[in-house]
Amino acid sequence: MNYSNLIPIMNDELSLLLVMVILLVFDILGGEKSRKIFQPVAFVLFGIHTVLNACPREAGELFGGMYQYLPVMTYVKTILNIGVLIIFLQANHWLKSENNKIKTGEFYFLLLTTLLGMYFMIASGNFLLFFLGIETASIPMATLVAFDKFNRKSAEAGAKYILSAVFASGISLFGISLIYGATGTLYFSDIATLAAVTPLQMLAFVFFAVGLFFKISLVPFHLWTADVYEGAPTNITSYLSVISKGAAVFVLFTLFVKVFANLIDQWQSILYGIAIVTITIANIFAIRQKNLKRFLAFSSISQAGYILLGVIAGTSIGLTSLIYFVLVYLFSNLAAFGVIGIIEQRTGKVEINDYNGLYQTNPRLSFVMMLALFSLAGIPPFAGFFSKFFIFSAAIQQQYYVLVFIALLNTIISLYYYLIVIKAMFLTNSETPIEKINTDLPARISLVVCMLGIVFIGLFSYIYEQISVLASALF
Amino acid sequence: MNFLSLFVAIPLLMMIALFFAKSRKQIQITAVIGSSALLILGGVLAYLYLHERALGNTAEMLFTADTIWYAPFNIHYSVGVDGVSVAMLMLSVIIVFTGVFASWKIDPLPKEFFLWFCLLSIGVFGFFISIDLFTMFMFYEVALIPMYLLIGVWGSGKKEYAAMKLTLMLMGASAFLLLGILGIYFYSGATTMNLVEISKLHIPLQAQYFLFPLTFLGFGVLGALFPFHTWSPDGHASAPTAVSMLHAGVLMKLGGYGAFRVAIYLMPQAAHELAWIFLILTGISVVYGAFSAVVQTDLKYINAYSSVSHCGMVLFAILMLNQTAMTGAVLQMLSHGLMTALFFALIGMIYGRTHTRLITEMGGLMKVFPFLGVAYVIAGLASLGLPGLSGFVAEMTIFVGSFQHTDVFHRVLTIAATASIVITAVYILRVVGKILYGKTEHADHLTDPDARWYERIAVVTLIVAIVALGSAPLWMSNMIHDSLAPVIAQLMK
Numbered sequence: 019m020n021y022s023n024l025i026p027i028m029n030d031e032l033s034l035l036l037v038m039v040i041l042l043v044f045d046i047l048g049g050e051k052s053r054k055i056f057q058p059v060a061f062v063l064f065g066i067h068t069v070l071n072a073c074p075r076e077a078g079e080l081f082g083g084m085y086q087y088l089p090v091m092t093y094v095k096t097i098l099n100i101g102v103l104i105i106f107l108q109a110n111h112w113l114k115s116e117n118n119k120i121k122t123g124e125f126y127f128l129l130l131t132t133l134l135g136m137y138f139m140i141a142s143g144n145f146l147l148f149f150l151g152i153e154t155a156s157i158p159m160a161t162l163v164a165f166d167k168f169n170r171k172s173a174e175a176g177a178k179y180i181l182s183a184v185f186a187s188g189i190s191l192f193g194i195s196l197i198y199g200a201t202g203t204l205y206f207s208d209i210a211t212l213a214a215v216t217p218l219q220m221l222a223f224v225f226f227a228v229g230l231f232f233k234i235s236l237v238p239f240h241l242w243t244a245d246v247y248e249g250a251p252t253n254i255t256s257y258l259s260v261i262s263k264g265a266a267v268f269v270l271f272t273l274f275v276k277v278f279a280n281l282i283d284q285w286q287s288i289l290y291g292i293a294i295v296t297i298t299i300a301n302i303f304a305i306r307q308k309n310l311k312r313f314l315a316f317s318s319i320s321q322a323g324y325i326l327l328g329v330i331a332g333t334s335i336g337l338t339s340l341i342y343f344v345l346v347y348l349f350s351n352l353a354a355f356g357v358i359g360i361i362e363q364r365t366g367k368v369e370i371n372d373y374n375g376l377y378q379t380n381p382r383l384s385f386v387m388m389l390a391l392f393s394l395a396g397i398p399p400f401a402g403f404f405s406k407f408f409i410f411s412a413a414i415q416q417q418y419y420v421l422v423f424i425a426l427l428n429t430i431i432s433l434y435y436y437l438i439v440i441k442a443m444f445l446t447n448s449e450t451p452i453e454k455i456n457t458d459l460p461a462r463i464s465l466v467v468c469m470l471g472i473v474f475i476g477l478f479s480y481i482y483e484q485i486s487v488l489a490s491a492l493f
Numbered sequence: 494m495n496f497l498s499l500f501v502a503i504p505l506l507m508m509i510a511l512f513f514a515k516s517r518k519q520i521q522i523t524a525v526i527g528s529s530a531l532l533i534l535g536g537v538l539a540y541l542y543l544h545e546r547a548l549g550n551t552a553e554m555l556f557t558a559d560t561i562w563y564a565p566f567n568i569h570y571s572v573g574v575d576g577v578s579v580a581m582l583m584l585s586v587i588i589v590f591t592g593v594f595a596s597w598k599i600d601p602l603p604k605e606f607f608l609w610f611c612l613l614s615i616g617v618f619g620f621f622i623s624i625d626l627f628t629m630f631m632f633y634e635v636a637l638i639p640m641y642l643l644i645g646v647w648g649s650g651k652k653e654y655a656a657m658k659l660t661l662m663l664m665g666a667s668a669f670l671l672l673g674i675l676g677i678y679f680y681s682g683a684t685t686m687n688l689v690e691i692s693k694l695h696i697p698l699q700a701q702y703f704l705f706p707l708t709f710l711g712f713g714v715l716g717a718l719f720p721f722h723t724w725s726p727d728g729h730a731s732a733p734t735a736v737s738m739l740h741a742g743v744l745m746k747l748g749g750y751g752a753f754r755v756a757i758y759l760m761p762q763a764a765h766e767l768a769w770i771f772l773i774l775t776g777i778s779v780v781y782g783a784f785s786a787v788v789q790t791d792l793k794y795i796n797a798y799s800s801v802s803h804c805g806m807v808l809f810a811i812l813m814l815n816q817t818a819m820t821g822a823v824l825q826m827l828s829h830g831l832m833t834a835l836f837f838a839l840i841g842m843i844y845g846r847t848h849t850r851l852i853t854e855m856g857g858l859m860k861v862f863p864f865l866g867v868a869y870v871i872a873g874l875a876s877l878g879l880p881g882l883s884g885f886v887a888e889m890t891i892f893v894g895s896f897q898h899t900d901v902f903h904r905v906l907t908i909a910a911t912a913s914i915v916i917t918a919v920y921i922l923r924v925v926g927k928i929l930y931g932k933t934e935h936a937d938h939l940t941d942p943d944a945r946w947y948e949r950i951a952v953v954t955l956i957v958a959i960v961a962l963g964s965a966p967l968w969m970s971n972m973i974h975d976s977l978a979p980v981i982a983q984l985m986k
Contacts, residue, residue, distance in 0.1 A: 335565060397638045398631045407627075407671070411566055414675040422675070426668035433664050437641060437657060445645040445653055479563045486565050 027078040027087045030071050030095050031137050037063045038130045045123030053122065057113065060126045061106050068099040074488060079143060083205050086143035090488040094140055094268045094341060101261050101348045102133060107464035108356045109253040112363050117168060125165065128158040129257065136265035145194045145204040148269075152190070152233065155262065156183040162257070163250040175249025182232070182242040190229020196222030206277045213280040223281055227288070230273070233266040234322050237296040244303075247315035252362055255311055256355035259318040264344040267325050271340055275332045276492070282332070289330050294424055296323035301431040305438075310358050310368050313435070314351070317394060320432060321347055324409055324425060331412040334490040339408040341485050346393065346405040349471030353390035356465050357383050364455055370439055375448035380455055384443040386465050391436040393472045396429055404476035495558030497538075497572040500582065500618035503530050504611040511607050520603050527611070528590040531618075535586035542579045543972065553689055553979050554624055562628075567678075567685050572622045576976030577823050580969060581621045581743075581750055584830045587958050588742040589614050594951035595838045596735035599647065606647055609639040610735065617743050621750070626674045626686040633670070633751070636744060637663050640728070640736070647733040655724075655731035662724040663715060670711030670751075676704045677759055691759055692983060701763035709756040709771060716748025716808050717801045718771070719778040726785075729797035734841025737793070741800045742834035746826045749807040753819065753980060757811065761983045768812045769902065775812060776906045778805025783916035787923075792843070792850040795920055796836045799876065802913055803829040809910055810891040813903070816974060816981045818894025821887055823973045827962060828883035832875040835955040839869050842948050843928075846941035852924055857933040862943040866929045868952045873921040875959050878914055882963035888914065890970065 025032070041060055044052060074089035106126075113122045135154025142148035160183065164176025198204055200219045201212040213219060228239060235243040247255045274285050297320050304316035325347075328340035360383065362368050377384040393402035406429065410422050457465075475481060507527035514520045545555055554573030562568045574582070592610065599606045616636025623629040637660065644656035677683075680700040683691045696704065714721040725745070729737050757764045782802030789795045803825065810822035842865055843858070844850050859866035875882035878889075895907040933939055944952065962969060 338565070392638065398634045403631065403634065408566070410671065411675055414672075414679055419672065419676070423668075423672055426672060427665075430661055430665045430668055434657070434661055437660065440641075441645065441653060441657075444642060445656075479568075483564060 023078065024080065026075055027080055028085065029075070030092070031134060031141070033067050033071060034130060034134055034137065037067050038127060038134070041123065041126055041130070045127070053119065056122055056126075057106070057110055061103070064099070064106065064130070065103060068096065068103060071099070072096045083207055084144045084147050085138075085141055086206075087141055088488075088492065090337075090341070090485070090492060091140050093485055093488060094265070094344075095137060097341070097345050097348060098133065098136065098261050098264055101264070101352060102129070102257075104348075104352050104356075104464045104467060105129075105253055105257050105261075107460040107467075108256070108352070108359055110460040111458045112251065112253055112359065115363070117166070121165070125162070128162050131158045132156075132162070132257075133261070136261070139265055139269050143206050145197065145206075149187070149191060149194060152229070153187060155265070156180075156187065156233075159183070159258070159262070162254045163246055165254060166251050169249075171249035172251060173249075175246045178242055178249075179246045186229045186232035186239070189225050190232075193222050193225025193227070193229065196225060206273075210277050210279060213278055215281060215284060220281070220284060223278060223285070224288075227285070230266060230270055231292065234263055234270065235319055236292050236322060236326070237299045237319065240296070240300070240319050243319060244307075244312045244315045247318075248309055248311045252311065252355055252359035255315075256352055256359070259314065259355070260348045260351050263318065263322060264348060267322065267329070267340060267344060271329050271337055272492075274329060275337075286330055286332070289326055290418075290421060293323050293326040293330065293421065296320065296326065297425055297428045301428050301435070305431070305435045307435075308369055308371070310370055310373070310439070313370065313439070314354060314358070317432065317435070318351060320428065321351075321394065323428075324406065327413040327418070327421065327425060328409045330418065330421070331416045333412060333416065334486070334493045335408075335415060336412040337492065338482065338486040338489040339405070339412045341489065342482050343405040343409050345481070346401040346471075346475055349468045349475065350390045350393035350400075350402055353386055353465060353468035353472060354394070356461060356468065357387045357390070360455060360457055360461055361452060365452055367452060370442050372452060373439065373442045374446040375451035376443040378447075379451045379453060383455065383457070386469055387443060388440055389469055389472050391439055395433045395436040397433075399477065400472050401474075401476035402472070404482075408482070495556060495572055496534075497556050497558065497574060497622045499534055500531070500622055501615055503527055503534070504615045504618065508608055508611045508615075511604055511611065514604060517603055520607055521597065524593045524607050524610075528586075528593045531586045531614075532590045535583045538574070539579055539583055542574065542576070543968070546972075546975070557624070559687075566627070567683070568627045569625050569685065569687065570628055571625045571687055573624045573689075574622060576972035576974075577750065577754075578621045580823055580827055580973055581746060582618065584746065584827050585614070585617050585621065585743045587954065588739055588830060588834050589617075591834060591838060591951040591954050592735035592738050594947045595738060595841060596733065597945075597947040599733065599735070602646065606643070606733075609643050610739070613639040613643070613736075613739060613744075617739070617747065620747055624688045626678065626688060626691070626755070629688075629751070629755075630667070630670060630674055633747060634664075634667055636747065637667065640732075640740065640744075643736045644728060644732045647736070648731040649733070650731045651727070652731040655727040659724040659728035662721065666711045666714035666721070668711075669707045673704050673707035673711055674755070676700060676707065677755075680704065681759075688754065688758070692979070696760060698762055701760040702767070705756055705760040705763035705767055706770075708760070709752055712748045712751035712756060713771065713774075713808060714748070716745055716752060717778060717782070717804045718748075718808060719774050719781060719801075719805065722778060722782070722801045722805075725801055726794055726797040729800065729837070730791060730793040734837055737837040737841070738834040741797070741837060742830040745800065745804050746807075746830055749804065749811060749822060749826050752808060753811045753822070757814070758980050758983055761986060764812075764814060764984065768814060772809065772812045772903075772906055775805045775809040776909055778802065779809055779910045779913045780916075783913040783920070786920045787916060789920075790852050792840045792852060792924070792928075793837070795852075795924060796833060796840060799836075799917065799920065800829070800833050802917070803833070803876075806888070806891060806910065806913075809906075810894060813891075813895050813898065814984055815894050815897055816977050817897065818891055819977050819980065820970055820974045821890030821892075821894050823977075824883075824890055824962075824966065824970060825887035827969070828875070828887040828959070831883060831955055831959050831962065832872050835868065835872040835952065835959065836876070838948075838951050838955065839865055839872060842944060842952075843869075847935070852927050854934055855928040856931045857929070859929040861933070861939055861941050864944045864949065865952070868956060869929060870925055871956055871959070873925050875963070877918045877921045880963075881960070883959045883966075884963070886963055886966040886970070
């Protein structure tokens with residue numbers, strides 16, 4: 019085994035690991051005084067990690083194909099990193115609160131552990147490593163969901179998350195073992211050639227896929243989502259809805275299109291059905307929600323449904339649009355959750371009705387929220403419009419007219435419920451609006467970054483074209 | 494940068510300036526400067542266009558510019574105008590200019606109002622200058638979404654319901670449109686989304702059969718096509734004055750313009766085959782809209798239903814698929830845009846004084862504010878097609894064009910549509926007689942002041958435009974007529 023090429027190929031994971039170790043040591047040895055500067059240090063360290071790994075390198079593999087690196091993965095990981103940076107900024111104020119002060123180090127360490135798990139998920143070339151990655155990403159996640167330990171809902175959400183996650187991994191693992199039984203290998207490259215449409219392999223594939231669908235919370239594997247999103251601290255919810263999901267959809271694409279390429283007719287029809295139910299059911303449920311976090315939970319389920327269109331298309335345009343969609347979705351969703359988090363942490367209000375008349379007292383926050391919702395709804399000139407357009411184009415290119423038509427009709431439903439929130443903020447007057455909120459600087463920076471992302475990503479084609487260049491290298 | 498892009502750049506600059514504006518005065522100044530610049534730009538464009546044509550430039554689109562935007566999808570930012578776009582742009586600048594004065598004292602939140610107003614105009618102008626399907630669609634949607642807030646925040650009556658209904662119906666239509674546009678792009682096998690380029694390609698007939706209804710319906714909803722017109726009366730009635738003006742005056746024209754520029758121009762065979770279905774629907778729009786207007790008692794609803802009728806006429810004429818009727822359609826868009834804007838402006842001003850829009854509550858207002866009264870009569874006469882005013886020119890051209898079809902089906906529909914003129918006369922004259930003449934219903938109306946200077950600017954500008962189009966229509970109709978030649982050539986293929 020030659021370890022000399024470990025550095026260039028596995029850079030992302032190694033440097034993230036380094037950041038984590040430094041933070042852990044700093045947290046343990048630093049004592050009381052270091053607490054004050056812990057957050058900025060963590061942010062800067064992770065920022066350096068992001069910048070250093072933002073450039074794509076040569077493709078390569080390690081450990082006999084267990085670990086694969088493809089240049090396009092750098093973009094996916096960088097997108098996740100940007101999201102994590104924004105979440106760090108948004109969590110800053112929350113972590114300073116009385117209950118969380120002593121747990122700041124844990125927050126960062128656990129969060130980065132899940133990120134490391136996702137890195138391995140993305141870069142795995144073997145089902146074992148993939149499974150390790152998915153578990154590393156899930157188990158600390160449950161701790162994070164239950165981070166507010168004095169909040170009953172948060173604890174409950176943590177328990178719900180871990181139970182359903184473990185159940186899903188169990189099923190997935192069963193699928194993996196069947197795959198091993200059928201093909202005699204766990205390497206992606208081998209399975210790509212050995213996979214065939216036999217009853218056993220189909221069974222294996224379906225079991226395996228369910229675990230992944232659970233991660234992305236596609237209908238009918240979404241039942242945990244709303245409760246967990248509602249109960250978890252808002253910054254964790256946004257992490258779950260954006261980062262966790264973003265990593266999983268990329269993996270879904272590469273696994274389905276590359277590894278299970280022989281089963282393409284089968285999984286395309288499965289995904290076709292799942293995409294339709296996911297978008298439709300999630301939209302219908304979102305209309306009925308009163309709590310903003312539950313509302314965004316369903317909205318993000320339906321967004322995942324749109325992402326599936328890119329997977330179904332299965333082309334390089336599909337992959338590019340998928341990554342681009344995740345990028346845009348990241349900025350929009352983090353902006354929305356950022357505003358919700360700011361308001362929730364200061365006033366404890368999360369109902370849509372509480373937002374009545376928000377524009378009178380907090381024009382800036384409501385403006386950001388409006389941009390985010392417009393972007394999620396796919397209204398031009400905001401980035402969400404472009405990402406939806408591209409993902410629909412990718413599907414239309416493969417002649418999925420009916421599917422796109424259903425998705426388009428659903429965008430109208432989604433526009434309706436996004437407008438309900440906008441209506442509450444701008445149109446409805448309230449006797450007791452949320453009082454004027456002084457936002458802390460980090461959160462403000464994060465919202466500005468998100469806003470810039472929402473407004474400018476779509477207007478400049480550079481980003482899409484860059485992703486496109488590397489994504490098409492995969493085909 | 495191509496000078497056509499100024500139509501988008503000026504409102505954008507206005508938005509930036511408005512963002513920093515501190516007082517109402519500054520907001521008003523910004524709005525006036527910006528909209529005047531647009532007005533001048535519109536005039537300059539018309540002059541340059543005619544000049545270029547006089548020099549013998551026969552290209553289909555003039556002043557074209559093209560920048561690659563999203564290379565993987567062949568999306569370009571490409572602009573260009575022909576006679577029809579020039580006519581529409583001129584209409585839009587006039588409406589935006591007068592809209593600014595009509596909302597001079599808008600309350601509350603004037604800054605936000607004008608910000609959204611500018612975004613709306615960006616959408617409108619961008620739509621008319623684009624010749625790329627994607628950019629066109631994008632601007633179309635940009636124009637729709639500010640409506641929600643404009644109606645919802647500054648509207649009156651059941652504004653939240655109306656705003657939601659309007660937004661959802663129009664966005665629903667745009668879903669059809671998006672599918673249609675993507676279908677056109679992929680079925681034609683085009684390597685560009687440029688309209689003119691795609692028109693040279695052939696879309697398979699089977700595809701045309703489902704793409705034509707999708708696009709025509711998508712644009713038709715905005716043009717108040719029966720039975721999808723229901724957003725229009727509620728929307729117009731609840732919207733604030735300037736928004737009603739812009740919406741009925743310009744935004745509804747996006748529908749007509751798009752219907753022939755995309756649906757008919759790119760899919761001529763299907764247009765021939767399927768026109769009859771939509772002709773029946775538009776025929777119903779024309780007659781039904783007129784009859785509905787007769788039974789309304791709210792001034793805004795009357796005008797809104799009258800808009801349904803008149804905009805139905807636009808689509809009706811377009812579907813006649815001949816050059817004369819289509820010229821009439823574009824003239825009707827201009828004429829209806831101007832007079833409906835005038836109507837809505839006047840209704841807004843009257844409402845501001847009498848605090849009611851019910852015709853049963855008003856009477857004898859001519860002696861109270863003669864300026865507004867006379868203006869209302871002029872608008873009414875234009876609407877029912879008095880020679881010398883714009884309505885006559887448009888409707889005359891439309892019916893002459895329609896009568897060129899000699900078969901029974903077209904004849905019957907044409908006669909039915911012609912009959913709507915009589916119904917128009919009924920509701921217009923009834924309203925004029927009731928609210929302007931007769932005895933005053935409420936004594937406190939007697940003390941209401943006549944039009945203020947800013948209101949006069951809006952009203953006079955619109956009247957001048959209506960009279961100009963009505964008495965000297967030839968240059969305009971020739972410009973439009975010539976520009977329609979490529980569309981007709983498509984249909985002849």
